[in-house]
Structure formats: C-alpha cells, structure tokens
Amino acid sequence: MANNRRSFIKQAAVLTGAFSATSLFNQVHAEEWRSAEKRIAHLTPGQITQDEDFWGAIQRSYSVSTNIMILNNGGVSPSPIVVQQAVERYNQLANEGPSYYMWRILDQGREPLREKLALLAGTLPEEIAVNRNATESLNTIIYGLPLKTGDEVIGTRQDYPHMIQAYRQRALRDGIIYKQLSFDFPVENEEQIVKAYQDAITPKTKLIHVTHVINWVGQIMPVRKICDMAHAQGIEVIVDGAHSFGLLDFKIPDLHCDYFGTSLHKFLSAPIGSGMMWIKKEKISKVLPLLCDDNPQGPDIRKFENLGTRSFPIEQGIGEAVNFQLAIGSKRKEDRIRYLKNYWAAKVQHLPKVKLHTSLKPEYSCAICGISVDGMTPQQLDAALFNQYKIHTTAIVFENISCVRITPHVYTTIADMDKLVKAITAIAGQVK
Ligand SMILES: Cc1ncc(COP(=O)(O)O)c(C=O)c1O
Structure with a gap:
C-alpha cells in the first residue's frame, strides 16, 4: 500500500514534469492533448484504441513524410516534433560554448533523466545507465560478465546478430561455449519455448540470452517464465529489449531477469542514437565496463x-x-499499435498466396508482422510495395526466416493501413 502510494506520488511528479511549464511537451501539446483526453474520458480502453480523432492529435505531433509511408519502425522510429526541437535547442546551446554548456549545464540533466527512465522502467535509478543504443548496452554486459573457459551460454539463431557475434567473440577470446536453439516462428505455445531452453541446459550453463520481441517477425517471448525456470537452476538471464521497451506495457522487474538492454530510438521515439542499460543492483559490481572506469568492479552503474x-x-x-x-x-500505446497491426494483417491473411509469419494473438505479438507472397522473394515484395505504392518496409532473409517485415507506430493512420491492404491485395493478385 505504502509502496503503491509512493509510486503514485512519483508518477504524479513525473507527469507534472511532462505538463510543467518548462517542458517543451507542455508548451507544444498540452492544450490539444488535454482537450483530446477530455473528449475520450467516457470511452472504454477498447473504444479509445479505435478513436481516430484521439490518435489524430498524436499523429500530428510527428513530422513524418507525407510522400512515403514509413512501415519499418522496427528498424528505427522517428521522434515527435517536440523531441526534435529539444535536441535542436540543446544543440544550439551546446554550440554557444561546448565545454561550458555540455559539461556544466547539460551534464546536470543526466541524474534527473536517470530518474525519469527509472520511473518508466519501474526500477531504481541506481540500476539505469544511459548510453547510445542496444548494441552498446547489451555488448557491454556480454563482454563484462565474468564467464570463463567452458562456461555455457544459451541463445537462439533468431537473436540479433550483434549479440550473436559478441558471444562468438567471447568464445574466441575466453573459450566460453555458445549454444543456439532454433525456433520456427510463429510459436503459439509458451511452454514449448521455455522447454526448448530448459532442455539445452547442462551443469555448465551460466547464462541464457533472450530477445524479448524477436525483431525479424515480432514474436513475443515468454521472458518471465524463462527467467523463473533458469533461476531455479542458478542460471542468469540477459534480455534484449530493443523492440519491447516503449512498446509493451511492462516494468523491467516484471520480467524477473538479471540484465536488460534496449535502444530508446525505436518504440520510445527518443532521439536517434540513444539507449539504456539496466542491471539488477546487486549484480552491478560483477560486470566490468566495456570502456573504462577508475573502479571497474564497483557497484555504481555510472561506471558504464x-x-x-x-x-x-x-x-x-x-x-x-x-x-x-x-x-x-504505455498501455494505450501498446493496444493501439497492436490494433493497427491486426487491422491490416487480418484483412490480408486469407488472400491466396499470402502467408503471415507472425501470430495475431495479443500475447505473442504487437507491432511487427512478417508477410510473404508465394512466387515472390522478400526483396521483390519489398520493391513492389515501394516502387508501386511508396510504402517503405524491409525484406528479411535470415536463418529460417524469409518475409517482409511491416511495423506501424503511433503516428500510422488507419488510412495508411487501408492503403497497405490494397497494395498487398493487388500485388498478390498479380502473381501467376
Ligand atoms: C532485437 C534487437 N536487438 C538489438 C538491436 C540493436 O539496436 P541498435 O542498432 O539500436 O543498437 C536491434 C536493432 O534492430 C534489434 O532488433
């Protein structure tokens, strides 16, 4: 109860931050957003998800191209206009006197930022390090853990290549054994996924690496169940949250993991080139920084x-x-983006020649959906969508996955999704 109250007060303080006189967000959006909120006050969450006027206010907060439809937000997402303006304002300030404004003024903002991110992540500020992307945060942990010759790590062939490569480098340098499972996504069975990790465990297993949302096809992995299973055997878990943070409505401690890294320039829409690392407080000392610190074995997260x-x-x-x-x-955002994904995917899933590579069940996917058309390579489908309809997606050919990945975001409109459905219908209809 006391905890709930404390977290409510904290939440209120940060919300006041968003709507405080000094926040750019407040200056630019408060009036429009407050009246949008008032208008939807009587609606159920399900109705809000589909209230195009409400989402219109959010769509207008971005400055995305009106010529090209951007549906590769899984790669990197645009920032809303206020975020762009903040970066420009700070950049101008920095250039008025870099060493003064960066190291004496802007530097003062890192601790409040840590607190703000910690609130969003549901963690202690002392567990959050701010850095430049998920590659940096996860590689730092992978290289920094005290693994030695013969220790085993379990990952999958469908994890992100930068993490796979980091484990291979540790195998080369330190003689660790890196084992990879392989999944045929979509898998609509959490127990099957957990069992695959469990079956790969040996007495030498020290670490499991899990990608929270598989970037290639958007499968949501049962992270908490994997962590509980692993912990019961004394094994730690590192989570790649590049596609989950800012998209799914969760707090990091809900996952029961030990280490977590994410980019902030994907679904959070933070400036491009921003990331975050989380390490459980009592584990910080044992992870060495990738770069340097005067107390590399110390308990201060700032060493990263x-x-x-x-x-x-x-x-x-x-x-x-x-x-x-x-x-x-966060919950509204997750629901809206999943609604957009299901809206287009459900309309094309039964078309002849069309195959979806992603579950449409809410527990197994959110924003990302993979699609292929029989008789076309992913590159051909991606090119047809762009050349004929100016719809930008990305072709995925990796391990056992071959599809086009489509990822809407909060600024995507229903009209965009209708246009996508029309385009896929026409393209699939032309294939002999
Ligand atoms: C699952 C996953 N992890 C990590 C990354 C790396 O992110 P970044 O390029 O921000 O380092 C990506 C990038 O797409 C990703 O999809």
Whole structure:
C-alpha cells in the first residue's frame, strides 16, 4: 500500500514534469492533448484504441513524410516534433560554448533523466545507465560478465546478430561455449519455448540470452517464465529489449531477469542514437565496463557511462520522449499499435498466396508482422510495395526466416493501413 502510494506520488511528479511549464511537451501539446483526453474520458480502453480523432492529435505531433509511408519502425522510429526541437535547442546551446554548456549545464540533466527512465522502467535509478543504443548496452554486459573457459551460454539463431557475434567473440577470446536453439516462428505455445531452453541446459550453463520481441517477425517471448525456470537452476538471464521497451506495457522487474538492454530510438521515439542499460543492483559490481572506469568492479552503474565525448543534446532529448510516452500512456500505446497491426494483417491473411509469419494473438505479438507472397522473394515484395505504392518496409532473409517485415507506430493512420491492404491485395493478385 505504502509502496503503491509512493509510486503514485512519483508518477504524479513525473507527469507534472511532462505538463510543467518548462517542458517543451507542455508548451507544444498540452492544450490539444488535454482537450483530446477530455473528449475520450467516457470511452472504454477498447473504444479509445479505435478513436481516430484521439490518435489524430498524436499523429500530428510527428513530422513524418507525407510522400512515403514509413512501415519499418522496427528498424528505427522517428521522434515527435517536440523531441526534435529539444535536441535542436540543446544543440544550439551546446554550440554557444561546448565545454561550458555540455559539461556544466547539460551534464546536470543526466541524474534527473536517470530518474525519469527509472520511473518508466519501474526500477531504481541506481540500476539505469544511459548510453547510445542496444548494441552498446547489451555488448557491454556480454563482454563484462565474468564467464570463463567452458562456461555455457544459451541463445537462439533468431537473436540479433550483434549479440550473436559478441558471444562468438567471447568464445574466441575466453573459450566460453555458445549454444543456439532454433525456433520456427510463429510459436503459439509458451511452454514449448521455455522447454526448448530448459532442455539445452547442462551443469555448465551460466547464462541464457533472450530477445524479448524477436525483431525479424515480432514474436513475443515468454521472458518471465524463462527467467523463473533458469533461476531455479542458478542460471542468469540477459534480455534484449530493443523492440519491447516503449512498446509493451511492462516494468523491467516484471520480467524477473538479471540484465536488460534496449535502444530508446525505436518504440520510445527518443532521439536517434540513444539507449539504456539496466542491471539488477546487486549484480552491478560483477560486470566490468566495456570502456573504462577508475573502479571497474564497483557497484555504481555510472561506471558504464564513461563513453568519452558524446552527444549531450541527444541524451537530454530523451526526457521529452519520456514525457511524450507518459502523456500517451504505455498501455494505450501498446493496444493501439497492436490494433493497427491486426487491422491490416487480418484483412490480408486469407488472400491466396499470402502467408503471415507472425501470430495475431495479443500475447505473442504487437507491432511487427512478417508477410510473404508465394512466387515472390522478400526483396521483390519489398520493391513492389515501394516502387508501386511508396510504402517503405524491409525484406528479411535470415536463418529460417524469409518475409517482409511491416511495423506501424503511433503516428500510422488507419488510412495508411487501408492503403497497405490494397497494395498487398493487388500485388498478390498479380502473381501467376
Ligand atoms: C532485437 C534487437 N536487438 C538489438 C538491436 C540493436 O539496436 P541498435 O542498432 O539500436 O543498437 C536491434 C536493432 O534492430 C534489434 O532488433
């Protein structure tokens, strides 16, 4: 109860931050968003998900191209206008006197930013390090863990290549044994997934690596169940949350994992080149920083932030992205993006020659959906969507996956989704 109250007060404080006089978000959006909120106050969450006027206010907060339809938000997402403006404002300030404004003024913003991210993530600020992307945060943990010759790590062939390569490098350098499972996605059975990891465990297994949302096809993995199974055998779990943070409505401690890394420039829509690392407090000491620190075995999470001179404007712009996220609400955002995905995918899934590579059940997917058309390569489908309809997607050919990945975001409109459905219907209809 006391905890709930404390977290309510904290939440209220940060929301006041979003709508406080000094926040850019407040200056630009508060009036329009408050009246949009008032209009939907009597609606159920399900109705809000489909209220195009409400989402229109959010769509207008972005400056995305009106000529090209961007449906590769899984790669990287645009920032709302307020976030862009914050970065520009901080950049101008930095250039008025870099060493003064960056190291004496903007630097002061890192601790409040840590607190803001911690609130969003549901963690202690002392467990959050701010960095530049998921590759940096996860590679830092992978290289920093005290693994030795013969220790085993279990991952999958469908994890992100930068993490796979980091484990292979550790195998080369330190003699660890890196084992990979392989899944045929979509899998609509959590127990089957957990059992696959469990069956691969040996007495030498020290670590399991799980990608929370598989980037290739959007499968949501049962992270908490994997963590509980692993912990029962004394094994730690590292989670790649590049596609989950800012999209799915969860707090990091809900996952029961030990280590978590994410980009912030995907679904959170933070400035491009921003990331975050989380390490459970009592485990910070045992992870060595990838770069350097005067106390590399110390318990201070800031030891991972000695990145040398970097973009303070980008880092400080993250705060406005958190304001934006809190103002929308994480659950609402997740529901809306899943609704957009299911809207288009359900309309094309039974067309002749069309195959979906992603489950449409809410527990197994959200934004991302893979699609293929018999008789076309993913590259041909991707090219047809762009050349004929100016719809930008991405072709995926990786391991046992071959499809086009389509990823809407909060700024995507229903009219966009209708146009996509028409395009897929026409393209699939032309294949002999
Ligand atoms: C699952 C996953 N992990 C990590 C990354 C790396 O993210 P970044 O390029 O921000 O380092 C990506 C990028 O797409 C990803 O999909």
